[in-house]
Amino acid sequence: MAIYLARRLTWTVVTLLALAAVTFLLMHRVPGGPFDAATVDRPVPAAVIEAQHAFYGLDDPIPRQFVRYMGHLARGDLGISFSQQGQPVTDLMLDKAVPSFILGVMAFGFVVAGGVPLGVLAASRRGSVVDAGALTVATALAAVPGFVLAFGLLLVFSVWLGWTEILAGARFGESLGSLRAGILPAVALGAPGMAIVSRITRASMLDVLEQDYIRTARSKGLGWRAVYLRHALRNALLPIVTILGPVFASLITGSIIIEAIFGVPGIGSMFITSVATRDYGIIMGTTLFYGVVIMLANLAVDLVYPLIDPRVTLR
Amino acid sequence: MSRAAGVAPAAVAPSGGGGGQAWARFRRSRPAVVAAVVLVALIMIAVFAPMIATHDPNQQFLTPPTGGVLDPMAPRETGKFLAPTPEHLFGTDHLARDIFSRTVVGLRVSLAAAAFAIVVAGSIGITIGVFAASGPRWLDSFLMRATDIGYAFPDLLLIIMLRAALGDSLFGAREVFGLEASVLLLFVAIGLTAWPTMARLVRGQLLAVRETEFSLAAVSLGASPARIAVRHWFPHTAGPVIVEATFMAPRAIFAEAALSFIGLGVMAPGASLGVLINDHFAFVMLRWTALAFPVGVLALLFLCSQYLGDGLRDALDPRARR
Numbered sequence: 001m002a003i004y005l006a007r008r009l010t011w012t013v014v015t016l017l018a019l020a021a022v023t024f025l026l027m028h029r030v031p032g033g034p035f036d037a038a039t040v041d042r043p044v045p046a047a048v049i050e051a052q053h054a055f056y057g058l059d060d061p062i063p064r065q066f067v068r069y070m071g072h073l074a075r076g077d078l079g080i081s082f083s084q085q086g087q088p089v090t091d092l093m094l095d096k097a098v099p100s101f102i103l104g105v106m107a108f109g110f111v112v113a114g115g116v117p118l119g120v121l122a123a124s125r126r127g128s129v130v131d132a133g134a135l136t137v138a139t140a141l142a143a144v145p146g147f148v149l150a151f152g153l154l155l156v157f158s159v160w161l162g163w164t165e166i167l168a169g170a171r172f173g174e175s176l177g178s179l180r181a182g183i184l185p186a187v188a189l190g191a192p193g194m195a196i197v198s199r200i201t202r203a204s205m206l207d208v209l210e211q212d213y214i215r216t217a218r219s220k221g222l223g224w225r226a227v228y229l230r231h232a233l234r235n236a237l238l239p240i241v242t243i244l245g246p247v248f249a250s251l252i253t254g255s256i257i258i259e260a261i262f263g264v265p266g267i268g269s270m271f272i273t274s275v276a277t278r279d280y281g282i283i284m285g286t287t288l289f290y291g292v293v294i295m296l297a298n299l300a301v302d303l304v305y306p307l308i309d310p311r312v313t314l315r
Numbered sequence: 316m317s318r319a320a321g322v323a324p325a326a327v328a329p330s331g332g333g334g335g336q337a338w339a340r341f342r343r344s345r346p347a348v349v350a351a352v353v354l355v356a357l358i359m360i361a362v363f364a365p366m367i368a369t370h371d372p373n374q375q376f377l378t379p380p381t382g383g384v385l386d387p388m389a390p391r392e393t394g395k396f397l398a399p400t401p402e403h404l405f406g407t408d409h410l411a412r413d414i415f416s417r418t419v420v421g422l423r424v425s426l427a428a429a430a431f432a433i434v435v436a437g438s439i440g441i442t443i444g445v446f447a448a449s450g451p452r453w454l455d456s457f458l459m460r461a462t463d464i465g466y467a468f469p470d471l472l473l474i475i476m477l478r479a480a481l482g483d484s485l486f487g488a489r490e491v492f493g494l495e496a497s498v499l500l501l502f503v504a505i506g507l508t509a510w511p512t513m514a515r516l517v518r519g520q521l522l523a524v525r526e527t528e529f530s531l532a533a534v535s536l537g538a539s540p541a542r543i544a545v546r547h548w549f550p551h552t553a554g555p556v557i558v559e560a561t562f563m564a565p566r567a568i569f570a571e572a573a574l575s576f577i578g579l580g581v582m583a584p585g586a587s588l589g590v591l592i593n594d595h596f597a598f599v600m601l602r603w604t605a606l607a608f609p610v611g612v613l614a615l616l617f618l619c620s621q622y623l624g625d626g627l628r629d630a631l632d633p634r635a636r637r
Contacts, residue, residue, distance in 0.1 A: 011463075018464045022473075029480035139621070143614045145569045147576055151596050151606075159600065253471040257573045271472060272577065275479055283476075290469040298467070 004314040008302070012295045019291045020073075020284065024066050027275075027283050033058060034082040034278040056082075069284065079281040083274070089285040093267065097289070100255060100266030102179065106186035107251050111193040116233075116240065118194075119201020123209065124228050134198060142195035146254050150188035150261045157184060185262040189254050193247040200243045204236040211235075237308045245301040249294045337554075340630040347626020350619040357616065361423040368416035369404065373584050375411045376403070396602045405608045409598055417586040418608050424587040425568045425616065428502045432567035433560045435506025440513025441556065447514070448521035459518065466511040474570060475579055477504035498581050505570045509563055516559055517552055524551040554631030561624035565617040572613060588613050 035052045037044045053059050057068065072079060078089035122134035141149070157163045208214065209232055217231045256268035263269075267286050274282035305312045341347060360367055370376070377394045394411040397403055405414035447458040481500040490496060524530055524547065533543050568588075574580035575589030583590070591609035599606045 015464045015467045019468055022468070023476060026473075026476040026480045030476070031482060139618070143617045143621075144610065145572055145613065147573055148592060148610050148613070151592075151599075155599060249469070253469050256471055256475075257577060260577050272475070272579070275475055275579075287469065287472050287476075290472060291467065294469060295467055 001314060008299055012299065015295060016288060016291055017070075020070065020288060021066065023284060023287045024069065025062065027278075027280055028062050028065075030275070030278065032278055034280060036278075039278050040083075073288075078285045081279055081281050083277040083279045083282075089281040092282065093270070093285050093289065096265060096267050096270050099264050100259070100268065103182055103185055103189065103255060103259070103264060103266060104251055106179075106182050107190035107193075107255075108248065110186055110190035111197055111247060111251070112244075114190070115194040115197025116201050118198040119240075120205055120228060120233060122198070122202045123205035123232075124224070126206065131202075134202070138195040138198045141191040146188050146192055147257050147261055149191050150185070150258055153184045153188055154261075181262075182264075185258050185264060188261075189251055189258045192254075193250060196243060196247060197240065201236065201240050204239045205232055208232045208236045234308075238305070241301055241304055241308060245298045248297040252290055252293055252297075337630045341626055344626040344629060346622045347630075350622035350626065353615065354619045354623060357422060357612075357619070358426060360419060361426045364419045364423040368413075368419045370413035370416045372416040372420045372586050373412065376407060376413065377411045396598060396605070398602065399604060406602060406605055408594060408605060414591075414595075414605055414608060417591055418588075418612060421586040421588045421591050421609060422612055422616075424498065424581060424585075425571060425613070427498075428505060428571035428587075429564035429567045429620075431499065431502035432506040432509055432570075433563050435503055436509035436513055436563060437556070437560060439507075440510035441517050443510070443514040444517025444521065447518045448525070455518075458514070462511045462514045465508075466515075468508065470508040471570070471573075473508050474501075474504045474574065477507060478574070478579060495581075495585065498585065498587075501571065501574065501580055502567070505567050509566065512563075513556070513559060516555055520552040520555055521548060524548050554627075558624055558628045558631060561620055561627060564620045568613070568616055 032039050033049070033053070034040075035044065035049045057065060060068075069079070076090075078093070080086045081089055081092055084092060118134050118138070122131045125131050144152075205228075214227065214231055217227050222231075255266065256271060258264070259266045259268035260272060267289060270282060271286040273279075274286065302314065306314060375394070395407060395409055397407040397411075399406045403413050403415065405418060408414055408417070443458050443462065447455045447462075450458075478501050481504060483497045483500075530543065530547055533547055538546075571580055571587060572589030572592065575587045576593045578593075581587040581590050588609045592606065592613070595602075595606040595609065
């Protein structure tokens with residue numbers, strides 16, 4: 001187990017190195033520098049640009065800049081932001097990570113708490129109106145992109161019903177009361193994942209329900225709860241947990257778009273602005289942050305397997 | 316079924332049947348046939364978009380002021396936000412452009428996104444998968460490690476970076492195949508992030524089919540490697556690859572729409588379904604039908620690829636279950 005964990009973590013570090021290298025290379029290939037007149041949107045004397053490039057070592061060969069960046073990173077230093085008066089990237093990101101994190105947790109909660117019960121319900125009433133209804137809901141949710149759904153939700157709940165403010169997302173994460181503003185973004189973000197999870201849950205449950213031990217459980221006279229939840233769902237969990245890894249990753253990347261629509265001041269909005277302003281420190285910081293979260297999620301999924309199915313051993 | 320870390324075992328389709336039986340199975344699935352027909356129709360509309368579009372998608376149909384010039388209450392110009400009419404089938408937008416023509420052209424962009432992404436992701440993924448499955452062990456583990464790394468990348472971030480880094484021209488040309496080079500490069504960027512799934516699938520299929528008894532029988536009967544590859548390995552890999560490509564299409568279409576929507580994809584005045592959705596949402600309270608058309612087309616594209624993919628999977632691989 002310890003060896004397995006050590007190998008996985010080593011591999012995670014290697015992947016992050018590759019992600020850092022690719023991102024570093026790409027971002028320096030983007031035309032225009034962080035101090036150019038076109039980027040900062042006002043006239044800048046050439047001497048000033050030169051001085052700033054020299055100060056931050058931006059004229060050095062890319063490999064040398066990369067090694068320097070990784071050296072700082074190894075000491076936990078993500079550098080400073082070019083577009084925000086030289087504030088440390090770490091401070092800026094910690095500020096933005098809170099709303100993103102809360103939004104992610106709420107969306108993931110919606111995926112699991114919505115998708116699994118819907119799938120179980122559909123499987124237990126196979127071929128009935130409930131089953132068809134659940135399948136229709138799942139297909140419809142997955143048939144429109146998250147950002148279209150986001151607009152639909154805004155239209156219905158903010159404009160027509162007036163339940164939430166349109167741009168309440170801007171203050172999201174500041175206080176406990178502001179969490180309400182996260183409901184619409186979380187639903188829009190989680191809906192496609194919720195649809196997938198409910199489909200997988202239904203299919204996995206149908207497989208398990210054909211097993212002999214389910215017939216045994218039924219013939220013993222066990223109730224609905226015992227048969228479906230204790231016997232069937234527990235054994236149907238493995239494919240569900242497997243899909244949660246990719247679903248979580250899609251929540252992470254989907255949040256870039258959803259944050260932009262609802263004006264949530266999170267990591268995603270930060271990344272989009274940083275590409276436009278060529279803010280190298282922020283681009284690297286946000287990309288690595290996303291990479292770490294995705295890989296930790298995948299690791300967590302693999303670590304949960306033996307808990308669900310004792311026959312699985314991690315090697 | 317060992318799923319602890321690593322690639323899920325790929326199911327091998329039984330060889331029996333061949334094309335004829337698969338076709339018969341496919342025809343029996345009504346949703347898949349309907350989806351295929353609708354998709355073909357949409358593709359034809361996209362291909363012949365310039366002929367089908369009733370107007371120039373960028374032309375503004377403003378009508379001159381009505382009433383006296385001195386009448387301050389008369390609207391200065393009209394022709395914007397029109398409801399669907401026989402002249403403008405889907406109405407007009409905030410710049411008095413014909414929405415039907417823009418939707419038809421936008422459909423062309425979305426389908427091109429899917430096609431390019433599938434070609435790019437497919438050629439990279441299939442090449443890597445074939446080399447990994449047939450090459451020496453070190454090559455296999457190297458390629459699969461690279462695939463794992465590619466799989467772990469946050470794709471949308473990479474597409475945005477690639478899109479920014481690739482620039483606006485392709486080999487100096489600003490327009491290729493009647494598409495702007497920047498749009499084309501967006502599709503390439505989408506494809507460049509989608510290949511790992513295909514690489515894993517192809518490698519898994521090839522490794523599995525190599526171990527089957529009929530493959531072994533062909534070898535012991537003295538069949539040439541080329542014959543085995545063409546007669547046995549290719550048919551067993553082609554089915555799942557086609558299915559995966561079908562599922563790849565909606566992902567590429569959504570990525571294009573989402574990026575165009577946040578202003579990082581197709582640029583104004585170009586039309587794509589994402590651009591249209593973004594434009595039309597601004598005046599949805601005034602004319603909701605304007606938004607319904609591009610969203611409806613997008614949803615139709617997605618549903619059809621989904622049902623077609625499901626139908627193809629059931630037809631090509633009868634042992635795979637939903």
